[in-house]
Amino acid sequence: MKARVYVMPKAGVLDPQGKAIGHALEGLGFTGLGEVRAGKVIELELAETDPAKAKAQAEEMARRLLANTVIESFRVEVA
Amino acid sequence: MKAVIVVFPGTNRERDMAIALERATGIKPVMLFHREGELPAGTDLVVLPGGFSYGDYLRCGAMAAQSPVMGAVKRFAERGGHVLGVCNGFQILCEAGLLPGALLRNASLRFLSMDCHMRVERAGTPFTAHWQQGAVFRAPMAHGDGNWFGDDETHARLVGEGLVAFRYCTPEGQVTPEANRNGARDNIAGILSPNLRVCGLMPHPEDLVDPLMGGEDGLPMFTSLVESLATA
Numbered sequence: 001m002k003a004r005v006y007v008m009p010k011a012g013v014l015d016p017q018g019k020a021i022g023h024a025l026e027g028l029g030f031t032g033l034g035e036v037r038a039g040k041v042i043e044l045e046l047a048e049t050d051p052a053k054a055k056a057q058a059e060e061m062a063r064r065l066l067a068n069t070v071i072e073s074f075r076v077e078v079a
Numbered sequence: 080m081k082a083v084i085v086v087f088p089g090t091n092r093e094r095d096m097a098i099a100l101e102r103a104t105g106i107k108p109v110m111l112f113h114r115e116g117e118l119p120a121g122t123d124l125v126v127l128p129g130g131f132s133y134g135d136y137l138r139c140g141a142m143a144a145q146s147p148v149m150g151a152v153k154r155f156a157e158r159g160g161h162v163l164g165v166c167n168g169f170q171i172l173c174e175a176g177l178l179p180g181a182l183l184r185n186a187s188l189r190f191l192s193m194d195c196h197m198r199v200e201r202a203g204t205p206f207t208a209h210w211q212q213g214a215v216f217r218a219p220m221a222h223g224d225g226n227w228f229g230d231d232e233t234h235a236r237l238v239g240e241g242l243v244a245f246r247y248c249t250p251e252g253q254v255t256p257e258a259n260r261n262g263a264r265d266n267i268a269g270i271l272s273p274n275l276r277v278c279g280l281m282p283h284p285e286d287l288v289d290p291l292m293g294g295e296d297g298l299p300m301f302t303s304l305v306e307s308l309a310t311a
Contacts, residue, residue: 013228014262016188065145068138068174070181071228 001046003058006075007067008039042066046078054078080308082108082124085152087143092129092166092283099285100126103301113146123308124161125152127168129221129283139182139224140170149175161205161308162277163300166222169269169279178270178279179237180229182222186262190223195260195282197245197268198252204271205307206278207244209299215252216296218282220260225281227263227270237270245269245280 009015015037022036044061048054058076067074082100084093093110100108108126109119118125133142143149149171156162156177164172172178185191194217202212210216229237237243246266247259259266261281269280284297 012230014183014186014226016184016186016226016262020188065141066137068141068181070173070179070230071183 001048001051001054002079003044003046003054004077004079005042005044005058005062005066006039006077007042007062007072008074009037010071010073013071039072051078080104080106080123080305081119081121082106082126083111083118083122084108084126084128085111085113085148086128087113087130087132087146089132089134090128090130090167092285095283096126096128096165096285099288099297099301102288103298103305111148113143113148116147116151118151118155122155122160124163124304125155127152127162127164127171128285129166129168132167132171135224138174140167140172140174143167143171144174153177156272156277159274159276161304163206163304164277164279165283165285166220166225166281169281170224172277172279177277178272179233180227180270182224182281183226183228183262184224185222185226185260187260190221191225191260192219192221193260194218195220195268196248196250196252196258197280197282198248198254200243200246201241201271201275204244204275204278205304206271206300208303208307210303213252215248215250216284216299217250217287217294218284218297219286220282222261222281225261225263227267227281229264234264237267238265240273242271242273242275243267243269244271244278
């Protein structure tokens with residue numbers, strides 16, 4: 001199965017990258033732009049065929065390594 | 080004092096650290112590669128030096144924190160061993176859970192390579208014994224992700240328990256937003272574990288330990304460690 005782990009800076013944690021992207025977009029003339037937050041997506045190929053188990057495995061990977069839960073939150077999708 | 084410097088792929092400040100430790104102790108420190116699962120017998124101090132371990136992939140220090148040697152460093156710290164992490168070493172200590180919080184991208188998004196000043200906020204520890212409380216010293220810094228962050232609870236605990244070791248300040252010792260170049264919460268440059276035996280900081284005291292380097296501002300950290308560990 002494929003799992004996709006979305007890692008985002010937690011609410012309230014400064015995201016200077018997101019801010020810089022927002023400023024650059026405003027520089028390009030885009031208007032009406034609110035807060036911009038930048039995170040990352042990690043795709044995993046898993047041998048597991050049971051969706052629930054695959055999701056649990058990817059979540060464990062996220063907790064142990066892929067996300068730092070001090071500053072980041074994560075969400076897992078399996079397909 | 081038997082000091083061990085841990086070397087990861089991408090570590091690049093281990094030689095500076097060795098110079099500082101040898102100058103303070105008169106003994107060459109042991110360089111230990113990241114694949115080692117055990118520390119040498121009789122280790123008194125483990126140092127995680129600066130650099131870009133594992134290319135800073137994923138997050139600074141994230142990969143190094145999972146390496147075999149860090150299991151040994153954690154066990155050493157749990158037994159009351161002394162551990163110092165500088166720059167990438169501080170990031171690794173936070174990622175490994177040996178110190179609280181995390182190091183975010185500098186608020187300016189710029190890599191900062193310059194001297195900074197720090198105020199000693201907690202004297203009398205194995206790392207700060209040779210400074211007076213409130214002493215100000217200079218150290219070079221060179222990092223892109225040195226913006227220490229802890230949530231409200233973590234920050235309040237560190238401040239309340241006196242575990243903030245160093246704050247960024249002006250050369251005159253004023254803790255101001257201007258002196259806080261990387262945007263760290265509450266100007267925090269370095270912190271301590273509750274037993275005061277694990278210390279992490281972003282700037283590099285090891286790079287000012289000899290008049291030939293332009294000063295000896297950083298030397299008290301290493302002479303403090305030598306004295307504390309000799310009597311430990």
